[in-house]
Amino acid sequence: ALTIGIVGLPNVGKSTLFNALTRNQVLAANYPFATIEPNVGVVNLPDPRLAQLAEIFGSQRLLPAVVSFVDIAGIVKGASEGEGLGNQFLANIREAEAIAQVIRVFDDPDVIHVDGKVNPRSDMETINTELILADLQTIEKAIPRLEKDIRARKREQAELDAIKAAQAVLERGDTIFSSIASDKLDLDKLRELSLLTAKPFIYVFNADEAILGSEEKQAELREMVAPADCIFLDAKLEADLVELSEEEAREMLEMNGQEESGLDQLARVGFHTLGLQTYLTAGPKEARAWTIRQGDTAPQAAGVIHTDFQRGFIKAEVVSFNDLMDAGSMAEAKSRGKVRIEGKEYVMVDGDVVEFRFNV
Ligand code: GDP
Numbered sequence: 547a548l549t550i551g552i553v554g555l556p557n558v559g560k561s562t563l564f565n566a567l568t569r570n571q572v573l574a575a576n577y578p579f580a581t582i583e584p585n586v587g588v589v590n591l592p593d594p595r596l597a598q599l600a601e602i603f604g605s606q607r608l609l610p611a612v613v614s615f616v617d618i619a620g621i622v623k624g625a626s627e628g629e630g631l632g633n634q635f636l637a638n639i640r641e642a643e644a645i646a647q648v649i650r651v652f653d654d655p656d657v658i659h660v661d662g663k664v665n666p667r668s669d670m671e672t673i674n675t676e677l678i679l680a681d682l683q684t685i686e687k688a689i690p691r692l693e694k695d696i697r698a699r700k701r702e703q704a705e706l707d708a709i710k711a712a713q714a715v716l717e718r719g720d721t722i723f724s725s726i727a728s729d730k731l732d733l734d735k736l737r738e739l740s741l742l743t744a745k746p747f748i749y750v751f752n753a754d755e756a757i758l759g760s761e762e763k764q765a766e767l768r769e770m771v772a773p774a775d776c777i778f779l780d781a782k783l784e785a786d787l788v789e790l791s792e793e794e795a796r797e798m799l800e801m802n803g804q805e806e807s808g809l810d811q812l813a814r815v816g817f818h819t820l821g822l823q824t825y826l827t828a829g830p831k832e833a834r835a836w837t838i839r840q841g842d843t844a845p846q847a848a849g850v851i852h853t854d855f856q857r858g859f860i861k862a863e864v865v866s867f868n869d870l871m872d873a874g875s876m877a878e879a880k881s882r883g884k885v886r887i888e889g890k891e892y893v894m895v896d897g898d899v900v901e902f903r904f905n906v
Contacts, residue, residue: 548837549586549614550748550816551642555660555669558650559752559781564617566784566809587615589813591824592806595867595897596833599826602875605833611824612837613813616642636680636742644746644819646812647673651767652754652780666751667770671719677742678716684739685713708735716743723747724773746819749776750812759803775815779808823896826867827851844892848902858905862888867897 554560567587589612596608618638639645649666650659661668688709695701708731715725721743725731736744749771757763758778768776780802787795787807799807817837824835825847838847844864849856865876865885873879 548643548820548822549616549641550644550646550820551616551618551639552646552648552750553618553639553673554648554750555650555672557657557660558648558669559652560617560619560648562781562785563648563750563752563779563808564615566781566788567615569785569788585617587617588612589615589809591813591817591835592810593824593835595826596835598871599828599833599867599899602870603828603833604830605828606830607832609832609834611817611822611835613816613820615646615812615816618642639742640740642745644748644816645742646748646750646816648750648752648781651751651757653756654754666767670749670771674721674743675719678719678721681722681739681741681743682713682716684741685709685716688739689713705735708732709739712736712741712744721747727773746821747771747774748812748815748819749774750808751776751778752781753778754780755802775819777808777811777815779811781808784808823894825894825896825898825900827900838894840896842894843890844888844894844900844902845890847894847900848904851902854906855902855904859890860903860905862892863901863903864888864892864898866895867899870899 552560552564564587567589590610591613593610596610599605600608616638618635647670649669650664651666653664659665661672689706692701692706692709696703696706711729712722712731715722715729715731722731722733722736722741723743723746726733733744749767751757751764751767757767758780764778767778783798783802784807787798788809790798795807799805821840822837823840824837827834827836836847836850838850844862845856845859848859848862863885864887865879869882869884870876870879873882873884876885879885
């Protein structure tokens with residue numbers, strides 16, 4: 547499954563945030579048959595289009611796409627030295643598709659900071675340094691093997707060049723992900739090394755009112771992590787929000803001057819960082835968003851519903867969400883020529899409303 551691994555120093559609010567993720571009951575209600583691992587938290591991807599679709603189709607329930615998070619505990623300063631990062635830690639983080647790093651920016655004299663004071667830049671560097679050192683070890687082990695293969699003409703010099711370019715980035719203390727564009731790194735040639743810092747990063751600033759209320763302070767932190775994306779939330783507030791009804795939660799957010807909960811933001815940014823998109827299906831039973839990768843074709847999209855749909859794919863009836871809304875009904879969209887018949891080569895677009903035709 548597509549999961550985002552949550553990492554961070556001790557005492558930054560990881561467990562608090564993770565509790566909010568796992569107690570988010572919406573999912574359990576919507577997907578009663580899904581098995582959810584205890585260390586996995588799931589959030590709905592907010593999608594206002596579903597309610598609008600449900601109105602047109604008279605759908606009884608709404609099923610949004612979801613984003614999963616896995617708790618990856620166990621990273622502290624010096625973790626990559628000696629025995630190296632724990633095997634369990636490495637296994638968990640290698641499986642994650644992206645990394646969300648929680649950074650403490652809340653002030654609270656009652657909560658001890660591992661380094662004695664709140665310093666987001668140094669926290670970020672501490673975690674990233676451990677991941678960078680782990681990647682450097684991976685590269686140092688891989689290079690002699692690769693050199694041997696190049697001498698035997700089994701591999702290309704270009705592969706070694708790509709890995710050396712990555713090594714130089716890591717040696718100057720940067721992550722691969724933040725240097726892809728600036729250093730023109732060739733990710734395809736690095737893929738087999740499964741480098742930790744080549745995964746997409748998101749930064750989650752666990753903040754207090756002083757920061758949630760200040761565009762200026764947020765801009766500073768945003769700049770600190772660029773080109774990675776970041777979000778700002780209050781983990782304690784998030785843990786409280788999931789205990790409330792939808793209406794109460796909205797009121798509480800309004801009182802805090804926020805339009806959207808941190809978990810919703812996290813889902814949106816995570817979804818984007820993972821390179822995902824959704825297409826929609828609707829009928830009297832449900833209006834549903836399905837998760838696919840950007841660039842997926844119509845048969846691949848059908849396969850997300852059922853593998854038989856992909857195998858037996860014939861064609862897809864597609865209307866873009868906006869065209870459907872302008873028309874106000876499927877029948878009207880058809881008479882306006884907005885409903886297209888697409889074949890196997892069709893590349894899906896976010897917000898396509900689809901009905902598949904297939905052989906079984
Ligand atoms: P972890 O070690 O990163 O998992 O951190 P925890 O989630 O256990 O949080 C450490 C302490 O900080 C706990 O006492 C939390 O109640 C507290 N804490 C977590 N998030 C916040 C926050 O947003 N604001 C404040 N004031 N305290 C927080």
